[in-house]
Amino acid sequence: MNTTTHAGAETRALLLVFLAAMIEGFDLQAAGVAAPKLGPAFGLAPNQMGLFFSSATFGLIFGSLAGGVIADRWGRRAGLSFALVAFGVFSILTAFAGSFEHLVMMRFLTGVGLGGALPNLVAIAAESTSPDRRGRAVALMYAGVPLGGAIASVVAMMGLHDDWQSIFLIGGILPLLLVAPLFLLMAPFRVSHDAAVPESRLRALFAPGTVAGTLLLWSAFFFGLVVVYMLLNWLPQLLVSLGFERSQASMVQILFNVGGAAGSIVGGRLLDGERPALASAGVFAALIVSLIAMSAVPGGNVGMAILTGAVVGATLLSAQALLYGIAPQCYPAEVRGTGVGLAVAVGRLGSIVGPLFAGALLASGWGPTQVLYSILPIAAICGLTTVALILRRRQTAPALA
Known part of the structure; x- marks a missing residue:
């Protein structure tokens, strides 16, 4: 691969993971944005709202563990794609929740997808560039997370969402739209399964x-x-x-x-x-x-x-x-x-x-x-x-x- 082609591949990879991180940051704060309208709609008590918020956090823990293993076994691109599909689909399903129990379960599963994305985003950003530039590559990717959170905060402050469902629909559709470009534009990131791969x-x-x-x-x-x-x-x-x-x-x-x-x-x-x-x-x-x-x-x-x-x-x-x-x-x-x-x-x-x-x-x-x-x-x-x-x-x- 010549220098120009490599630079182009690096730019594509970093752009895609930056966009994915920004969508993740938006989704992480979606519950907070929806809360003022979601709580009254379901008649939720403060302790129920707390459980709704924490359900995604617990999902993030399980997702982080699973996402890292998938990244090493089946490749970074596959791991990130699975994560994007998971938190996209379950975010959309959150918008159609008809009960508190359904709401909590969908938010937990959304958290699993969100958690699975980050290890893959970090690995892709780090491996898309030379070792002496890895810090700034990962940092550029990570900058997307607070930027996405800022966008969600602006939506909340300006009242740009008409109801509590719309924020979850937007947060679900965006990651699904990113899956195809991820496969088409980004070079595969795989770890070869040879003798160097440890048994455990x-x-x-x-x-x-x-x-x-x-x-x-x-x-x-x-x-x-x-x-x-x-x-x-x-x-x-x-x-x-x-x-x-x-x-x-x-x-x-x-x-x-x-x-x-x-x-x-x-x-x-x-x-x-x-x-x-x-x-x-x-x-x-x-x-x-x-x-x-x-x-x-x-x-x-x-x-x-x-x-x-x-x-x-x-x-x-x-x-x-x-x-x-x-x-x-x-x-x-x-x-x-x-x-x-x-x-x-x-x-x-x-x-x-x-x-x-x-x-x-x-x-x-x-x-x-x-x-x-x-x-x-x-x-x-x-x-x-x-x-x-x-x-x-x-x-x-x-x-x-």
Whole structure:
């Protein structure tokens, strides 16, 4: 393959996975967008709404595990296609749910599809380019997730959806439209099944050369997603408690996502730079400073809230992009999908713990400022494990390329 052809294939692959990630980000926030109209339509109590929201999160865990295994056994393109079809079909079926039980089951199965997409997206982005550009390739893909979330937030704020069903129909049709271009335009991504493929992929993740990286990666993903989902779920409510109107809090949430998309791209470039460990430490330091600044924003100062919200989003999602960029570089190609899928699944546990932790703090009488301060040590732990992972990666990179 000549240089021009290879560059074209790389561009097509990155464009397709970026679009898929953007659709995933949109679908991940579809339930929140539909909630104000869906709840009254079904007469749901708060605990039922909580179960509806969490059903997709549990589906994400199972999907991440399955998606990684499929990526390694049948190829990245097949794995991503299965995931797109799954969350597309079940999102559409969610719109036709006639009971609460049906609603929860369809949302769980949508989550399985959404979870299965991410390990394949990471693997495709990482393997579509040269090793020295993998960080920015994965980060560019990951930037689509907060951008899709921002689009969903705009839909909610502007009331562009007429009913609760339409958001699920749109979120279901879009991934199905992407399946055919995925097969026609993107070169296959397969791992050859030869003697190099281990008999047990799970055992390979805990081999002497990879076990330290696996444990560090799991820790970083877990604590990182604790922070991400604490803010995604509770930031608007915390801002309202600080004295802002709900419309103003929604605007901050949108800028949080937009800042996150920009920060993701920056994170990837930092990972591919000459001093990624130092740059990563700087990103987490900036995240901690921005969280402190947000806690000090006076009520009613919308401009300052929007600015700090955008900076928090940029630094937080930059940190996440670092992790998603590092993850595929921790494993050889034959177990890369499984390794990334397991790491994402462990991270999803953090996405469950984070909102519950914030809710428990608020229920015990903590104020919004105290809750924001409680995030600081968690972000610091994530930062330390991420820097340790980057330092280790530089020592083992030749063996895992």
